[in-house]
Amino acid sequence: MSQALYRKWRPARFDDVIGQEHVTRTLKNSVAAGRLGHAYLFCGPRGTGKTTSARLLAKAVNCLHEDVAERPCNECTICQSIRDGRFLDLIEIDAASNTGVDDIRDLRDKINFSPSEGRFKVYIIDEVHMLSTAAFNALLKTLEEPPPHVKFVLATTEEHKVPVTIKSRCQQFNFRLLNLAEISERLTWLADKEGFTIEPEALRMIARQGAGSLRDAESLLDQLVVGKDDVITAERTQMVLGTASNEAVVQLTNAWLSRDGAGGLALIHEALASGTDARQFCRQMVAYLRDLLLLQAAGDTLPLEATPEQRDEMLAQAQRAPRQGLIEAIKKFNEAALVGAGSWQPQLPLEMAFIELLPDTAVPIPTAAPAKPKVEQAAPAQPAVQQKIVVEEETAVSSTPPPEKPKAKTKAKEADEAEPTPSPASDKKAVKEAATPLTVKEVQGVWAQLVTQSGDKIKNLPALLSMGKPLATEGRTLIIGFDYPLFKDKFDNLAGAAPLVSDVLTELLGQDAAVRAVVTSEYTVPVQPADFRALADELGGTVSEDS
Structure with missing residues (x-):
């Protein structure tokens, strides 16, 4: 049966543990000198070697090798039985599942029995911070004065949750996160052992994704491996891990x-x-x-x-x-x-x-402010209107022009002939008078153009408008709805945004239009009478005006 890579290649000696030399060196020297503590507390992030080091310590204190400096040897029957999970004197307890005081009382009742195979009975209590307060209190006395044939190793990822009374009875070792070089070196070694290849960029991605946890990195590598002689590419790694390039x-x-x-x-x-x-x-x-x-x-x-x-x-x-x-x-x-x-x-x-992170104000534009294009269009037509009025007044005063001034008559005649031709200002006034209420459907037809053209003047505006949508209309005013107040406030506070959108919308529709921003959940969309009639026609009913 196949095993996960981190289990298959779990370190078998203290020298094989990566990145925790300050812990393994101390434990190895303690075994060689015969100065072993009765209780140890291993603290550190997940996947940094706490449980592995606890098992190595259990191996070392029970190893049968004659040279104590070479323990664990991984060759004697004790080391092999621990490796295979058959050693009866190594008891691993998951504190997350055995949190109650009854579990600790059961441990206290069995702890006095002598070891069946080795020199010591080793209790490894993983995630010890999950024990209840009553369970910690029940463990205190046993932890302080255990039988001479018992060793405790407590492991936790949340050292601050372990009571001080427990810490004071243990030798505490803090495990650290591994750096990218250490994880990359270990993954390269695993690839050589398993017979597959990793591209350098893929190796960096996996090591970085591990975030200092060697077990996490090995699990990710296991997920990417297809088979022997496989090549793990950067593209596959990026796709599986969901990382950006x-x-x-x-x-x-x-x-x-x-x-x-x-x-x-x-x-x-x-x-x-x-x-x-x-x-x-x-x-x-x-x-x-x-x-x-x-x-x-x-x-x-x-x-x-x-x-x-x-x-x-x-x-x-x-x-x-x-x-x-x-x-x-x-x-x-x-x-x-x-x-x-x-x-x-x-x-x-x-x-x-x-x-x-983007600025609230518009990006400075070297050209003139685009707030009043309508005034610029109407300005050239003003002199023509004034000229017409002056000509009509001259004609009224001199209704019988003297014969020596034929030019005045010619001028008045030309003005009368030109009178039926409306000026641009008159055209715009007629359009304004004929303006009909704005509709959402009408705006939706030009919304994409409006978003694009607004970016010509204010670069951040298209991104902001993409977070909103045409929600409703009130006469000639477009209501832009934003799902979140943050975007609505940014639109309102962005200098020149509302006037620019109004001008672009006016240009696209050919009629005056204004805009207003609201939060979608806080705005009630008005229902027009025409919508009622359309719904009634669709359902085969009529609309009554009676209240």
Whole structure:
């Protein structure tokens, strides 16, 4: 029967444990000197070697090898029975399942029996912080003065939950997270043993995804392996792990530094469409921005897991990014990474983290303010109207022009002939008078154009408008609905946003229009009489005006 890689290749000697030399060296020397404690407390994150070290200690104290410095030897019957799980004097207790005081009382009743095979009975209590208060109290006396043939090893991932009275009776060892180099070295060794190949980029992805836990990294590697002589590529690793490419992380950082909201959101959507997990993308952004912050603080001397080209690009970004902005970006993406995955819009925390980093004000535009295009169109027509009025007054005063001034008559005649031709200002006035109420369907037909054209003046506006939708109309006013108050407030506070959208909508529809932003859940959509009549016709009924 096949075994998981982390179980199949579990370290068999203290020297095989990776990254915990400060613990294994002490334990090995204690065994060699015969100065063993009666109780040990192993603390540290998951997957760092706590249970493995506890089993190695049980092997070492019961090993039959003549040279104590070589224990455990993995050759004697005791070592082999512990390896195969047949050693009766090694008792492993899961404190998460045996939390009550009755379980500890049962342990106390059996602890006085002598070992059946080895020199010592070793009790390994995993996740000891899960014990109840009564169970801890019942364990105190036994832990303080156990029988001489008993050794306790307590393991926990949450050391702060273990009572001080328990800690004071144990020798405490703190296990640390492994770095990328240590995890990569171990994974390469496993690949050689199993007979498959890992591409360097895939190896870095797996080691980084392990986040300091060797067991997590080995489990991910086990998930990617198809069979013997397999080649684990970066593309397959990225697809299985749901990670974004390094290029996507770099480009999103550039979009933030360039204040390119549309480009950044398009990059996020493209990455998510290709299978990237939103929370994993947030974690990658946190790790990358952290490196930029450390580069900015420590300079080029800081060691990084990056190629020379990547390092040069990171240095350039670190020089562009403001210190406080980097700190704020790390906080935002870290908060987004901690949001649960149960949301019906899992990409929303990532999008909001990016949008919140963009400036609230419009990007400075070198051209004139686009707030009043209507005045510019109407201005040329004004002199023509004034000229017409002056000509008519002259004609009225000189109804019988003297013969010596034929030019005045000609001028009045030309003005009368030109009178039927309406001016541009008169056209616009007629359009305004004939304007009909705005409809949502009408706006939906030009909504995509409106979103695109608004980005010509304010770069961040298309990304913000994409978070809203045409919700309703009130006369010639379009109501834009946003699902979250954050986006509604950003639209209202973005300088020039509402006037610009109004002008673009007016240009697209050919009639005056205004806009107003609301929160969708807080707005009641008005029902027009025409909608009632259409529904009545569809159902075969009539609309009564009686109250």
